[in-house]
Amino acid sequence: MRYEGALYRPPSEAYSLIVQATIGCSHNKCTFCSMYKDDKFRIRPTEEIIEDLTLGRQYYKKVRRIFLADGDALIIKTEELIKILEKIRLLFPECERVGIYGSPKSILNKSCKELLELRDLGLGIVYLGVESGSDKILKKIKKGVDSYQMIEAGRKIVDAGIQLSVTLISGIGGKADSILHAVESARVLNQMKPHYVGLLTLLLEEGTELYDDVQAGRFKLLSPKEVLEETKILVENLLIDNCIFRSNHASNYVALRGTLIEDKELILKQIEEGLKIDALEDKELYRRL
Numbered sequence: 519m520r521y522e523g524a525l526y527r528p529p530s531e532a533y534s535l536i537v538q539a540t541i542g543c544s545h546n547k548c549t550f551c552s553m554y555k556d557d558k559f560r561i562r563p564t565e566e567i568i569e570d571l572t573l574g575r576q577y578y579k580k581v582r583r584i585f586l587a588d589g590d591a592l593i594i595k596t597e598e599l600i601k602i603l604e605k606i607r608l609l610f611p612e613c614e615r616v617g618i619y620g621s622p623k624s625i626l627n628k629s630c631k632e633l634l635e636l637r638d639l640g641l642g643i644v645y646l647g648v649e650s651g652s653d654k655i656l657k658k659i660k661k662g663v664d665s666y667q668m669i670e671a672g673r674k675i676v677d678a679g680i681q682l683s684v685t686l687i688s689g690i691g692g693k694a695d696s697i698l699h700a701v702e703s704a705r706v707l708n709q710m711k712p713h714y715v716g717l718l719t720l721l722l723e724e725g726t727e728l729y730d731d732v733q734a735g736r737f738k739l740l741s742p743k744e745v746l747e748e749t750k751i752l753v754e755n756l757l758i759d760n761c762i763f764r765s766n767h768a769s770n771y772v773a774l775r776g777t778l779i780e781d782k783e784l785i786l787k788q789i790e791e792g793l794k795i796d797a798l799e800d801k802e803l804y805r806r807l
């Protein structure tokens with residue numbers, strides 16, 4: 519397979535065939551993100567993407583899932599995405615699901631009809647980085663949209679019958695806005711009603727704006743216990759149903775998992791157990807992106 523630059527994929531796409539439909543991220547401005555900082559964003563020509571899919575067919579006998587990387591491949595024009603999805607159907611009739619990263623802006627730029635068309639051709643899941651539900655925090659981290667647009671984008675995917683998987687970042691409001699982050703993020707999720715919620719915990723790399731803010735004392739990171747306390751407030755405020763909730767990413771201090779709403783008490787219990795761990799700070803050494 520041909521890959522360019524660093525490759526990122528959601529944890530649930532670990533066993534998927536990954537094909538880069540775009541290189542880098544179309545937004546590339548979030549203050550905490552170092553993922554695609556060195557890549558100049560571009561959309562690969564459809565012919566190249568199809569060549570990679572053909573190569574993939576030669577390598578792998580059975581492909582259950584395909585993930586179209588990099589950041590925001592949903593920005594590709596619908597007519598081109600249709601060609602890609604049609605080719606996937608032809609080459610991989612056994613493929614059960616095609617997944618893609620979608621930014622709120624590229625979701626909002628697609629009409630409901632276009633999303634339905636993509637769904638009918640096999641687009642089964644869209645991964646959306648919500649990060650925070652707070653307008654104040656979304657502005658600070660330069661996400662490029664407010665919470666209203668974020669909810670609208672998420673609802674559009676759900677209403678099109680496509681699975682929606684969203685990520686939030688614990689600690690993204692710092693000490694100053696931790697409670698705001700928890701309460702507002704719950705508000706956004708309650709309205710968006712995603713099928714999956716994944717929690718990451720803020721982990722900054724050198725070269726990002728937020729890293730510089732921490733070094734300069736302008737942003738105070740949460741301690742591991744404060745992260746769990748923030749998560750507790752988030753979960754307490756969640757009212758969503760039929761939603762798989764997990765915080766089993768390598769950046770997290772404690773792994774949480776359950777299906778909302780029935781496992782809400784169980785998740786809160788897992789958090790309480792996590793708060794009792796004396797050596798929680800030691801986990802800092804093992805966290806990674």
Ligand code: SF4
Binds near residue numbers: 543544554
């Ligand atoms: S967080 Fe997502 S949208 Fe923001 S710069 Fe990174 S890849 Fe792009």
